[in-house]
Amino acid sequence: MIKIGDFSKLSRISIRMLRHYDEQGLLKPAFTDQMTGYRYYGADQLPEAERIQALRSMGFGLSVIREILEKYGEPEEIEGFLLEKRTELVNQLRETGEKIRLLENTLQWLRKDGTMMDYEVVLKTLPERYVASLRRVIPAYDQESLLWEQLNEEIGPQKVRPAAPCYGLAVFHDEGFRDSDVDVEIQVSVAGSYQDTEHVRFKRVAPIQMASSTFQGSYDQITRANGAVAAWVTENGYDFNGPSFCIYHVSPAQAASPEELVTEVCFPVKKRE
Incomplete structure (x- = not known):
């Protein structure tokens, strides 16, 4: 012993x-x-x-x-435990990576004096557009790609031509932020005339006066950009006037990494009476 x-x-x-x-x-x-x-x-x-x-x-x-x-001596049972743990660790690794990326993005936007860098806000009008539009309730905001995949699949047979400039954007129709089941409409500017498909509608969109802020990098910055727009709207005597939307100047499909994304957060506004 x-x-x-x-x-x-x-x-x-x-x-x-x-x-x-x-x-x-x-x-x-x-x-x-x-x-x-x-x-x-x-x-x-x-x-x-x-x-x-x-x-x-x-x-x-x-x-x-x-x-x-x-369960020792029962390889299939033990393998089940190991596979479950591997999945758990992979998910933890992904979540940790997202947290690290958020920290790195935040550090990049810190000035030497410790304050956050400002986002420039502009007032402008998005011109009238003829668009291919697809609106659906999707599980969450980060699953917007489902809409783009469906839109491209349905309009592909008509060989739709993009307009110049070609605005690709997403409109968020819910009254407030939602954790799930979000009502999102995507639009892409097109040139020519086309037939509606099962889910895609071709339509004209009227000009929109908006306050917007453009940033480069991951979508983690959206809340800060939104805050800059909100401050500008309040300080300059405007009111919000419709659902917000994002214009994807460089979309995930075009970017090799989140750092290359270019996004414009837009809020329709009207002068306060």
Whole structure:
């Protein structure tokens, strides 16, 4: 039999953690002296201790490790646990990457004195346009690509020609921000005359007076750009006058990375009476 101190050195697991494993029913000593309380382990328990440490290093909790050890000898069951953990870690990695990118973008917009850089706001009129339009409720804002894929698929057979300039934009029709089931309309300026398809409508859109701000980089900046437009509208005696929209001057389909995106956030406005 091996004393707990020696087993600790052999397994490279602290005595405190071995006691914890015992309390959790995960790795119980081969023998416990009832008089002294001393714990003793067998050499044949070292492989099990190694398995526990390997599973912990993969991020499994003790309760799940216990389940996995109970399934030891059933490769398909163990593979299921491992595949589930891999998916979880991949998702965590993606989420961490998004957080890091948000931090990097924010740092880029910090001035040396610690304040955020301003976004320039302009008042202008978007001219009348003839557009191909597709409006649908989609699961979330970040799934707007579903609309663009559907639009391109439906208008493709007509060999639709883009107008010059070709505005590609998304209009957000919901009264407020929504976490899911968002009402979005995409429009692309076209030249010529075409027949409506099952979901795409060709129509003329009247000129729109708007306050807008253009930025380069990821969409994480939209809220800050919106704030700049809101401040301008308030300070210059205007009111919001219709659903907001974004013009994609350089869209995800054209950009090799989020840093290359160029987006204009637009809010229809009218002079306050």
